[in-house]
Amino acid sequence: MNGTAGSRLRAPAAVRGLPAAFWWIWLSVLVNWIGGFAGPMLALSLTAGRGWSASYAGLFLSLVGIGGILGTFLGGALADRIGRRTTMFAAHLWTAVSISLLGVSGEPWAVAASALAVGLGATAVRPAMQASLTDLVPPQDRRRAFALNYWALNAGGAIAAVLAGLMVVHGYALIFLADGVTTLLCGLLVLAKVPETRPDPTARPAAPAEPKPGPVHRDGPFMLFVLMTALFAVVFKQGTSTLPVVMTREGHSPAMYSLVSAANGLLVVALQIPLTRLVGGRSRPMVLLVAGLLLGWGFGLTVLADSVAAYASTVLVWTLGEILQAPAGIAVTADRAPADMRGRYQGMYGGAWSAAAFVAPAGGGWVLDHWGATTLWTLCAVLATTAGAGCALVTARAKDFHTGRPGPVWDGNGTPPVPPASSGPGRGTPTEGNAS
DSSP: OOHHHHHHHHSOGGGTTOOHHHHHHHHHHHHHHHTOOHHHHHHHHHHTTTOOOHHHHHHHHHHHHHHHHHHHHHHHHHHHHTOHHHHHHHHHHHHHHHHHHHHHOOSHHHHHHHHHHHHHHHHHHHHHHHHHHHHHSOGGGHHHHHHHHHHHHHHHHHHHHHHHHHHGGGOHHHHHHHHHHHHHHHHHHHHHHOOOOOOOGGGSOOOTTSOOOOOGGGOHHHHHHHHHHHHHHHHHGGGTTHHHHHHHHTTOOHHHHHHHHHHHHHHHHHHHHHHHHHTTTSOHHHHHHHHHHHHHHHHHGGGGOOSHHHHHHHHHHHHHHHHHHHHHHHHHHHHHSOGGGHHHHHHHHHHHHHHHHHHHHHHHHHHHHHHOHHHHHHHHHHHHHHHHHHHHHHHHOHHHHSOOOSSOBOOSSOOOOBOGGGOSSOOSOSOOTTOO
16 A cells, blocks of 8 residues: 555545645635634724723724625625635735734724725635635535635634733734734735636636526525525624623623633534534535524523523534534535636625624614513524525525536535436435535
């Protein structure tokens, strides 16, 4: 047995068979999130660092959310027009400059402009990165690849939170400048090691019988999937917006909420890869349905929680839903998009999460203030259940939810490629084997 074969046997199944370029993108994500020191300290830098009120600081934080909504659509469009690698590098460079300026700016107008710019750049990189991964990774391996990427994101974020806590004693400016340096390093890594994968639009084979794909917003089934994803995301965001408010109102300290919140990140790091592999043989609609049920009823069970241990138990339930949905949702989008529109499709999908980050805190807070916590958690259960059922119904209709464009097509369930003419029911087994 040669060395190459032996190394393949020794490599864990979760990482086996993925192209080298994928691992450079994975490393860039890990570096970017390990160096994301500013995120955990952003609110404190405005209140404790600058002496602003919480409500005043909240207005500036909302600008990051607005920039994020714009960035997802802009990044997706640029990824398809100027290239995946070019967009990723430009977005990282933009973010590095913006986050550094945010840390050293003193005037409110400068802080506002920097906050908007940070949100735009930080989210613009994501659809380009996801489109590049879709170009690089075969359909049967995409859910596994996106799961590994999501693991890197959460592991890096957990490390960043610890490092930021150690660095803050030296001042907030250092945190933001260090974040800018690591973001620039991430961009240089992409520029040096990640190949450009954008398909040549002129190379698309002619097929008179097939209409040219229209704008993404005219893809009705996909837009319904995006809407259901937005409902899922609105519920998920309650974990960082209304959950801490409810816990403190019931007499728990912010430190206790931090412990509960940390459980979410630790569970993702510990369970993302094994759980994704465990459901690798299940159909994607079923995975999305279970994800919605776990998320919704995890939050729904919060009605019964009173102790820190009880709250942590509910976090365990809805974190399992998060772990299932994250790679499956991106993989569905990847399989749905035409090759030369993958950036725009991922941008639209990411826009659902960005919009939820902007809407969820205000909406959840309004329900909590006017109708109470019981109504809030019950509504979360209903919305997430609806989202899971909606995503399952849309993706289960393979005949309508597939691109059906010239060349081999995949039904999103890991079946071998089949001609477009065979895109009706009964196209094979609903398993993905080792895709996860």
